[in-house]
């Protein structure tokens with residue numbers, strides 16, 4: 001009798017874990033399909049019209065249409081990559097998206113390189129009706145699920161240390177580059193055009209204190225050669241080697257945190 005009960009518990013636990021695992025991998029697969037679809041759309045949709053957008057650089061909001069759906073894209077043109085003294089390049093935004101995909105993070109909206117009217121830039125899917133984090137703070141709007149919101153910001157902080165691109169802590173206050181989709185409070189991070197500074201250190205004042213299990217595991221699994229393969233078109237040798245150095249530092253930091261606080 002006891003054996004039968006144990007067996008039933010084992011089978012139940014196995015089925016439960018299997019179903020959970022399946023639903024998780026289906027969710028990841030769905031996200032990947034969505035990103036691929038958006039990338040194809042951004043590459044192929046017809047440019048219907050364009051108008052100037054805000055920001056420091058030359059940015060445009062583009063009306064796109066592929067015959068099935070009309071959407072907006074955010075087109076960034078400035079391309080002053082390092083060693084330019086005033087660094088600001090759309091290429092770093094694409095590099096950040098590639099890294100986000102390698103980590104299965106889904107914090108950077110889909111973006112591709114595209115030529116529009118003879119000029120190359122990055123074309124990113126436009127997050128409609130977004131609320132900027134800076135405005136959320138000014139207006140004192142509470143997210144519906146503050147814990148989830150805070151946890152996402154912790155993961156974003158890890159990613160910002162990795163890409164060396166602070167938005168809400170550290171050396172600079174750039175709250176305007178963190179935006180939320182008002183429908184579901186999904187957090188998106190845009191504007192990595194000054195990212196990937198060749199710094200061997202993490203960002204002062206943006207200390208990592210927490211990281212989701214998923215991001216930690218993905219970071220530890222991610223091989224340097226996979227990063228090199230995907231980002232080598234966008235980063236120079238120094239930017240790349242410092243990125244890999246920061247990845248190592250972050251993993252060491254996480255291991256220390258786990259040893260101190262437990263998983």
Ligand SMILES: Nc1ncnc2c1ncn2[C@@H]1O[C@H](COP(=O)(O)OP(=O)(O)O)[C@@H](O)[C@H]1O
Pocket residue numbers: 053054055056057058059074076109124125126127128130132176177179190191193
């Ligand atoms: N994909 C996007 N979807 C919605 N809004 C965006 C998107 N990209 C940028 N923005 C908005 O436009 C502003 C300026 O764009 P940004 O990329 O920061 O330009 P710059 O590099 O010139 O500062 C951002 O702060 C953000 O509010």
Ligand SMILES: [Mg+2]
Pocket residue numbers: 055056177191
């Ligand atoms: Mg900006």
